[in-house]
Amino acid sequence: MNFGVCAGDEVKSVSVMEGDSVTLHADTEILSAHLILWRFETNGTLIAKINKDTNKTSIYADVLDGRFRDRLQVNNQTGDLIITNITTQHTGLYQLTISGKQKALHTFNVTLYARLPIPLISIYSPQNSSSISNCLLLCSVLNVKDVRLSWYKGNSLLSSISVSDLNIRLSLPLEVEYQDTNTYSCVLNNPITNQTQHLNITHLCQPCSHTTGVINSAYLLI
Structure with a gap:
């Protein structure tokens, strides 16, 4: 599954410093949702899932050769995705799918900046x-x-x-x-x-x- 940015889908730009943590915020639609999926751009790989019906949160940190291992957290109350100690391997598009009474898609573009030297x-x-x-x-x-x-x-x-x-x-x-x-x-x-x-x-x-x-x-x- 290779996802892109759909027409009319607003892309939220997020900038972060190399080595820092970044939080991708879900929408208020999370309150009525029963399934929340987070995917990363490489073939739309599933990296996190919250199933409200079973009250179960799953993190798939070993996908993509383990690049997200020990770096992912999910807030099962807000649906937010947290990426810690971020590197260039973690930049790009993230897509959030919220399934409830209605289905909503949100796309985030994460850009990484290196730490600057002193001139x-x-x-x-x-x-x-x-x-x-x-x-x-x-x-x-x-x-x-x-x-x-x-x-x-x-x-x-x-x-x-x-x-x-x-x-x-x-x-x-x-x-x-x-x-x-x-x-x-x-x-x-x-x-x-x-x-x-x-x-x-x-x-x-x-x-x-x-x-x-x-x-x-x-x-x-x-």
């Missing part, structure tokens, strides 16, 4: 640069996808760049004066979380060390 701020000097009054900085991250990298001055956005691919270096430059006393930060974010690196200009930007090539890089947490 790296480094000082650099392009070969064609002759600036002696400004500090040239680069904020970078490696091996991330579906993220946005941004420079902020206080709470004001200065610039940003986004990427959807993995295995590339994402970098964003910033130029500040050596004596600048403003607060700057580099923020890496996806739709559900973010990581921030604050810039310590006094620590990182030294006029006497501004020569060609990358001079210094460090995680400057304040």
